[in-house]
Amino acid sequence: MDQTLTRWILPLIQVVLLVLLGPLVTGLIQKMKARLQCRRGAGILQPYRDLLKLLRKGTVQSDTSGSFFRVVPVLVLGATCAAATLVPVFFAPVTAGHAALLPLGDALLLAGWFALARFLTAIAALDAGGAFGGMGASREMTVATLVEPALILVIFSVAIVAGTTDLRVIAGHPVGMRGSFGAADLLALFAMLILLLAETGRIPVDNPDTHLELTMLHEGMLLEHSGPGFGCLVLAHHIKQIVLIAFVQALFFPWKAANTNPQALVMGLGAFILGTLALSVFLAIVESTYAKLRFFNLPQFLSISLLSSFLAVALRLL
């Protein structure tokens, strides 16, 4: 029974939690942004309503696109959900140096799933043949060339001390293994926060609220999609956001339950909720206080994160 609980039920609960809470986090950030801008804003459940609306609608597809175009949203959602299985949310038991759960994959695979989702989205955008889709895809890929190496470096900087890239082991060690929160952690966290802005498509990298053609990155790629397909892509984006938030916590604030003791589980969940709230506030504040950067200044901004993650690795190794 205990085996089933730790191996199947709790991990499954974590994935479901991430999928269900994804839109809620977006709603929360939108609400906070609205408040910071002295607006009342939509309710925090608005993303759910949007999703429901999209799922009920019919699909319109451009003539040039093939049947692959229809499959893409599902594949993207699938890849993102697969990524969600890799991050511990509140439960990360460790026995003798490795995770006691199913070895589904590690942090590098997480980056890989995201890359796959991004690739599929871009391919579909090109397939539709619209000008904005192509532009959005090319921009998204440009950003990706800077974001992905930095993400991998951040992972390495933590993995070097943890001795593994398995996120559940990294998050599972409460104290001792990583020592205290040092200079390298700080630099990696700084890099990761910039990556969080870039990966979740937020100001100053991208503007999630706009459909002005010249400023779109991510939204540009989704322009040709409609109906349930579009709903899947939007949901995938919500999930990606919360997965990244969970990922930051797993790397840098690993306060997870180590066993199935209910008290520990509640503590772990509480820590996760607090962490998610804090990071949402961070995203909302950055979005409200910064202006979107010109696209040509983006490499400059993102290379800060590349440099500081590089420094984090350097501090660990040297």
Place this chain on the structure above:
Amino acid sequence: MSSLLWILPLVPTVVGLAMLGVKDRRLLNLLDIVSTSTIVMLVWAVAQAVMHAGPLRAVKTFSADAVTVVFLGLIALLSVTTAIYTVGWMRREVASGGMAEHRLSKYFALTQVFIATMLITVLADNLGLLWITMEATTITSALLVGFRLDSNGLEAAWKYIIVTTIGISFGLFGTVLVYAAAAHAGASEGAMNFTTIASMASRLDPNIVRIGFIFIMIGYGTKAGLAPMHMWLPDAHSQAPTPVSALLSGALIKCALFGIIRFHTIAIGACGPGFSGHLLLLFGIISIVVATPFILTQQNFKRLLGYHSVEHVGIIALGLGIGGPLGTYAALFHVINHGVTKALVFFVAGDAIDRYKTHTMDKIRGFIRAAPYAGTFLMLGAFSLAGTPPFSIFVSELLVLKAGLAGGYFVAIAIFLLMVIAIFAGLIHHAGKMAFGEPDPAVPRGGEPASGVLAMSLLVVVMIGLGLMIPPVLDTIFTRAVEVTLGH
């Protein structure tokens, strides 16, 4: 006697402050000459004391040994001749409107403070103080370089202050490293004092000193005008008012060399003569090689002299790098010789530029006709700078050569000779074209100020005198200075 050490820099400081309240040009000139002559006398007294009683120390931060005396002598000699030269120069400048009357007191006061900072630099026993005053010389002289407030002067001043400040940051870092090495080797009291560090140099960690010396070499090397960190030097030397150019080239860059010599001594003690010597040799050769093409193709008179300073600083570094008693002797001797000769040629250049109203050498013709004294001094100075006998530079260059051959540095010496010959040809060509021929009728003839002629004659006497013989007193000081430098 040791109280002389802090009285010495106090004199120009006090006089400089007093000058701020004086408006009259003649009085300012008089104060200038009085202050600098006092410096000469005090330096003489310090030299006597060091000769008879050995190194002096005062208030834990000042000290004077034979090396200090060499540099003090140079600064004192150049300050006093510059002060004399300034009398006539300033009269002309004020008359021609090049210098506003109400800014005179500022100019003189700044010059005095500039001299004071140079004096403290070479008197400093504390290496931190050495750095602080070295940076202070940059600040005061940058104001003097840009004193005309025209765009070229300000550009030169900006380049000068930025480049040397970047450089000197390296110097501070090197100082911190050497200080840390001394502190860790057990020096509790005065771990930043040169005498303390030098006396325990063999116990310092050679690795730290090595890295520290690299930083020092880049840092103070920038200030000394060693290539490839010399970019500021031709600009600053060509744009500064002439007396300031003479001080910059004759004395200031030598102060930076003084800093390098101090750390050279420490490095010799900590890691043997090889490391710092080879680094100095390398920078010396690079400076000589880099300066040559610029000297050959230069059209601007004062810039030519600036690049020439780069070459001669290179020769001094070469002498220090070859090392040994002879090489070091030659380098220290060259410090004096180059300072004296370069100041002389800058004085001549100042006269020529005022007379012909141009910096371009092609437009200067028949200088001997127009100004018989300055024209003659120009030829003498040019021959001296090019390294012909019977002038003193010939002697020190010959000594460098001899030391190099004795030490087996054949490649370095071959490069050195080749460059010196090329520069000889170029320099005599430039000087000959300027000195001979018929001047343009529009150019004023004669009317050389007596003060200028006097200042130049003083320098010429020293220049030829040292070329013919080195007085025994001076020989003793140099020999002692060599011992201090090599850490015996």
Place this chain on the structure above:
Amino acid sequence: MSLELATHLIDIIGAFLLITMIIILEAGDLYRAIYTMAVQSIFIALAGAVLGAATHNTDLWVIAGLTLVVKVLVLPWLLLRVIHRMRIHHKIDPLIPVTTTLAIAAAIVMLAFYLSSSLVLLKQVITGNALPIGIALMLIGILVMMSRRTALMQMVGLFAAENGIFFTAMAISQGMPLIIEIGVTLDVILAALVMGVIILRVKSSIGSDIADLDELKG
């Protein structure tokens, strides 16, 4: 405060110093660069205070206070005043692309680690990464000075480089002797004043940024 805690805190402060340095290096806007420089100086002052508390060396407290007054208040105020008087655009003109400078900065950090690894003796005395971070800060500060064509930015780079030297001095030998440290700070203020005067003079008489002048050549 125990020495262990102090070492840990200094380590964290070192990371903040590096982060602020990267932001200065990347800054495309003078205001951001100046404010970041001020923040960086706050961290230098903090490092001094932490070390002072750990070693009971009152000189370090004085140095921390001095840094706070001079580098956090006086110098940024001076720079902002010069901007105000010049009424200039605050965009910074890079000589080489910022991305390239960031790459060079990465190489500099490697160099700093290489250098500090050969300083074996010092490494034993101070724990953590303070020495390489100090070296890296100084070199990156100088990189800022060399790679920007805006005069004020060159000054910001200078102050940042000076911060690096102070940090190194603190880390490897509990700071230089107090009197020397004061002298160095005084020099920095004087240099900043003279630079400010030159910048304003050029702006008022010629109307351009001093760093743009390039008539002197050859």
